[in-house]
Amino acid sequence: MRQTWWRDPLVALIAAALVLSLSMGLRQTFGLFIEHLHLTTGTSISGISLSIAFQNLLWGAATPFVGMLADRYGTGRCLVGGGVLYSAGLAMLAFADSPLMVHLGGGLLVGLAVAATGFPLVLAAVARVAPEDKRSTWLGIASAGGSAGQFLLLPASQTSINTFGGSMTFLIMAALAFIMVFCAASLAGRPEQQVGIDSQSLSAAIGEASKHHGFLLLTVGFFVCGFHVAFIATHLPGYIVSCNLPAFTGATALGIIGFFNIIGSMSAGTLGGRFRKKYLLSGIYLARSLVIGLFMLAPKTEPVVWLFSASFGLLWLSTVPLTSGLVGQIFGPRYMATLFGIVMFSHQVGAFFGAWFGGLSVDYTGGYETVWIISILLGLFAAALHWPIADRPVARLSAAATKG
Template identity: 50%
Template sequence: MSVSPSSPVRNPWIVLACAATIVTIAMGIRQSSGLFLRPIELELGVGREAFGLAIAVQNLILGLAQPFIGALADRHGAGRVAAAGAAVYALGLILASQSATALGLNLTLGFLVGLAMTGVTFVVVIGAAARAVPPEKRGLAAGIVTAGGSFGQFLLVPLAQGLIGSFGWRETFLIFAALAAAIAVLAIGIAGRPRQQAGISTQSFGEALREASGHSGFWLLNGGFFVCGFHVAFIGTHLPAFLADRGLDPAVGARALALIGLFNIIGSYLFGLSADRFRKKYVLSGIYFGRAAIMALFLSVPFSPLSATLFAAAMGFLWLGTVPLTSGLVGQIFGVRYLSTLFGIVFLFHQLGAFFGAWAAGLAYEATGSYDLAWTASIALALMAGLLNWPIRDAPVARLSMEGAR
């Protein structure tokens, strides 16, 4: 794999390895959040709505800050941003371990961790990886990085379950804080400031924003990614409690989250490959239609460890396959110079969806005593997202064709 002319690094494999490992740690810790719901609920006496609100705040801050953090990475380099994110991540988890109220959880697990993750998850890291490889390999690179997040879920969710059972939720937060701090070392591997290709006119930051905001496909991507965020946050936060409410052992919920991560390693890699070979918008639509079918089938059969396992495997295959496809479409349509900024805006909508997926599902549970309303909304939104992605104009903007002809 050769380096693209605009890449600030010499060895793309180092970038990919460090990028995938960063996301492995960051997303693995984050995706274990649902396992902390019950022990925190029992010890602190906070309801599921309160815990769901903390995770919702985390998702909202991650979304609101992401475009600005993405712009910093485009300007100053992903390595510096990731190192700063690692430090804040560790601090947030340390303070979360000392929380005694719902407000404390909102400030630490919510605000601080959400802010930290803007620098150590997909937007910043995929931006660095995409600039390190040739255009025809960018989908694969994004798929590899995304698979890292899935591997983290597979690896760290069972670890979290074991640590919580052996030491308690507070001590587990402290152990994870030390792991988050290690990201600062890995950030060296993605360091470097993005550079413009020689001989090509420089597009300004403002011009990039105006170009994207005037393109209908950009807003359709935003709408589809909103739905993805809703699904990921709802299932990741509430699935273990939902299964426990149905009489299943808590270990089944932990195993389900781990299986989602395991099968999405395969899914992310394959969908990353598909991003380089097929029309991305059609594959995206297929993912969302597939999610709707899987959720409807899961709710229509008797609940059991087997049905939970099959649901986790099927949903896991589609879990984060939207990331390499969505980021790939942004890069394909608008180029990669401001990829972290533009994908950061799209990711903002993902996190707005995640806010409602985590919080509104808990609110619906408190109001009705079940998650039925949340599941129904998830299926309807999946169908809507499939329809939104289908008509996207995915041809590169005219500017890229003009620059390529120079």
């Protein structure tokens, strides 16, 4: 029977990039709305930061369970639910008039929505349809979609806020989020069991991963990525304003990070097919610490901000195709959504603390310097963690390959 056009692998890749572009790009704009939400709802800066932190934590906590649902019932259903929740959460923020509505819309609904439309589910769908010899590259292309959304949506959102106000911008974003519902058909399906290769139960797969030294190191290391990304995405605009630069400079800085991460994610995916992913990850985290350290020492001018944004953008989500690729490489694709979801939970625990600590630092110290220093130390820690990861396929896959 002839395959419908929307199930073509290349169409699925485009749909995956679009979903991640919207899912990751929309949530990255939240830092631009902190002042708007503070004035319209009376919520403190640290309270709004806590809501964003809770969103990150809930995203991570729900991701393994959503991954299990996708592995069992298919990715498409999860994406439809995620798109609807995303639109509802953003619409609630448009009409928010109390801290409770901020926490329900921006924290609860958007947190659940991102879990159902995020990297583990979408990249697992891409891994199923990608040619095996191009899998790492395709994962990099799809991951770059998240940055394309950031690059396009951040400056556009700031312009919309300046022109139409925060509430109308939230409604526009809610309409954009609903596009993800229409992408679900191209990514529908679930991995098929292959006898002798990955015919194991979900509980057995989780048990196998929990005893694997490399999986544990990968999970702990991804905490650092979440801390870095959430802190910078949430608080870089405010930090730039505190350095007496225009607010639009902060929005543009995040947009530049998104643009350069398109290059970084695609390059990481390509390099991951040629070199050992764990060494590339160590290099990325080491480079993050170096870039942050130089940024702290440099005078805060617009050219310095652009240079920092471009440099950190190359390192922003380049960890994702490598980390997800390692999970698939070590354990196979059968339960990749679930296992990468567990790793992603650690990422989001880090994101919780990155977003929250930034707000606490402002409220209690008047600046962000303490969190920048923590970010440098965590980057060095993650670089050391990834180097010794055991990245060979588990014995189950090796034995099946030998028999084949």
